[in-house]
Amino acid sequence: MNTKKDNTEDKILDAAKNVFIKKGMEGARMQEIANEAGINKALLHYYFRSKDKLFDAIFSKIIGLAFPKIGQIFQADQPFVSKVEQIIDTYLDLLMKHPYLPAFILKEVNRDPSMFFKLVLKHGFSIAPILKIVTEAMDRGEIIRMNPQHLVVHVLSMCIFPFAAKPVINFVLFNEDKQATQAFFEERKQEVKAFVIRAISPE
Amino acid sequence: MNTKKDNTEDKILDAAKNVFIKKGMEGARMQEIANEAGINKALLHYYFRSKDKLFDAIFSKIIGLAFPKIGQIFQADQPFVSKVEQIIDTYLDLLMKHPYLPAFILKEVNRDPSMFFKLVLKHGFSIAPILKIVTEAMDRGEIIRMNPQHLVVHVLSMCIFPFAAKPVINFVLFNEDKQATQAFFEERKQEVKAFVIRAISPE
DNA sequence: GTCTATACGGCGATAGAC
DNA sequence: GTCTATCGCCGTATAGAC
Numbered sequence: 175m176n177t178k179k180d181n182t183e184d185k186i187l188d189a190a191k192n193v194f195i196k197k198g199m200e201g202a203r204m205q206e207i208a209n210e211a212g213i214n215k216a217l218l219h220y221y222f223r224s225k226d227k228l229f230d231a232i233f234s235k236i237i238g239l240a241f242p243k244i245g246q247i248f249q250a251d252q253p254f255v256s257k258v259e260q261i262i263d264t265y266l267d268l269l270m271k272h273p274y275l276p277a278f279i280l281k282e283v284n285r286d287p288s289m290f291f292k293l294v295l296k297h298g299f300s301i302a303p304i305l306k307i308v309t310e311a312m313d314r315g316e317i318i319r320m321n322p323q324h325l326v327v328h329v330l331s332m333c334i335f336p337f338a339a340k341p342v343i344n345f346v347l348f349n350e351d352k353q354a355t356q357a358f359f360e361e362r363k364q365e366v367k368a369f370v371i372r373a374i375s376p377e
Numbered sequence: 378m379n380t381k382k383d384n385t386e387d388k389i390l391d392a393a394k395n396v397f398i399k400k401g402m403e404g405a406r407m408q409e410i411a412n413e414a415g416i417n418k419a420l421l422h423y424y425f426r427s428k429d430k431l432f433d434a435i436f437s438k439i440i441g442l443a444f445p446k447i448g449q450i451f452q453a454d455q456p457f458v459s460k461v462e463q464i465i466d467t468y469l470d471l472l473m474k475h476p477y478l479p480a481f482i483l484k485e486v487n488r489d490p491s492m493f494f495k496l497v498l499k500h501g502f503s504i505a506p507i508l509k510i511v512t513e514a515m516d517r518g519e520i521i522r523m524n525p526q527h528l529v530v531h532v533l534s535m536c537i538f539p540f541a542a543k544p545v546i547n548f549v550l551f552n553e554d555k556q557a558t559q560a561f562f563e564e565r566k567q568e569v570k571a572f573v574i575r576a577i578s579p580e
Numbered sequence: 581g582t583c584t585a586t587a588c589g590g591c592g593a594t595a596g597a598c
Numbered sequence: 599g600t601c602t603a604t605c606g607c608c609g610t611a612t613a614g615a616c
Contacts, residue, residue: 200403219611277487280541284480287544301549323550324568328535335534338483341490346504347526365527373576420600422593
């Protein structure tokens with residue numbers, strides 16, 4: 175249902191996404207992608223001239239996925255705290271569905287930042303309107319005054335980092351008990367919201 | 378001063394550390410390490426039988442570096458809030474000195490978690506005593522009651538994640554202005570401490 | 581469009597002289 | 599211990615038949 179494997183190109187894209195996300199650009203093997211797609215290596219090069227080109231196609235799709243339309247939430251006419259709650263809910267829902275995204279994106283961004291930058295520009299993503307709305311909430315006294323950039327980074331850190339460090343958490347905190355780890359991640363939505371709201375609410 | 382390049386083995390270890398941290402296990406090339414050490418490839422294999430062995434040696438040293446003796450801070454007899462402040466100071470000082478650690482460790486942990494697990498066991502690192510001290514502070518009413526595991530993850534996330542995502546922050550938040558990015562990271566010590574303390578202090 | 585077979589290069593590892 | 603030369607594999611990419 176999440177994949178339409180009718181034609182070969184889609185089969186390739188779907189297989190490539192799975193392999194690249196698991197192994198990264200450097201760790202992935204064209205042979206493995208071909209196997210997963212149920213075809214042979216030569217056909218990969220027929221559809222996408224090179225491994226680089228294939229990876230670019232996948233990476234672009236994934237970046238589009240990871241930068242959802244947060245702008246809409248922020249523009250809705252509601253208390254700032256509600257906006258923050260919605261942002262955290264939206265982001266953690268997304269990450270629960272795609273837990274490998276953070277590790278994958280961090281790896282590739284650090285390997286070749288320029289690739290990421292081009293995509294950010296292409297998708298027209300900008301942080302400025304978000305910072306503006308945060309600042310206005312402070313001006314109205316809805317939340318305490320602090321550096322808005324740091325607030326944004328605080329929230330994103332608490333949302334994203336645990337997924338990138340999931341193997342560490344699973345081992346150090348829960349002794350490889352997968353169920354306990356899963357439960358922990360499901361709790362985080364409430365925990366992060368409560369923590370942030372307590373930190374930014376006046377008095 | 379941070380390196381003793383008198384003998385060949387140390388030259389190799391120093392060069393390998395630089396290259397592995399920058400490129401990771403998969404991206405690093407034995408030739409590049411040899412160049413950086415001012416020797417040739419064959420000598421690498423003479424000292425360390427294989428690339429894997431050489432990487433293990435480096436990775437072990439780096440993990441030892443990244444898990445400083447936090448236990449000592451936690452055992453000192455002082456208010457819990459002071460302990461938290463010291464933890465954040467200590468960790469951010471460490472990361473400002475070694476900003477590439479988070480991206481490197483996350484990459485390798487996700488590539489081969491077992492390697493990391495062995496080292497955690499070898500270094501005898503355990504989270505239990507930290508959780509215990511946090512819980513006791515809650516029992517005494519020094520901080521509000523919440524899930525200690527989440528508190529630990531919150532704090533570590535805010536400390537570590539920005540370094541792993543440094544290229545993103547540098548581009549999205551500061552338009553590649555390195556000075557502004559550097560200033561932002563220097564501010565974080567105060568910002569994180571203030572944010573956390575506000576979130577956990579009673580009333 | 582899809583396959584098999586193969587060319588080509590890069591890289592880890594080894595042999596062997598000094 | 600340190601070097602040069604080279605082996606052998608593996609992975610990307612291409613040629614060419616169907």
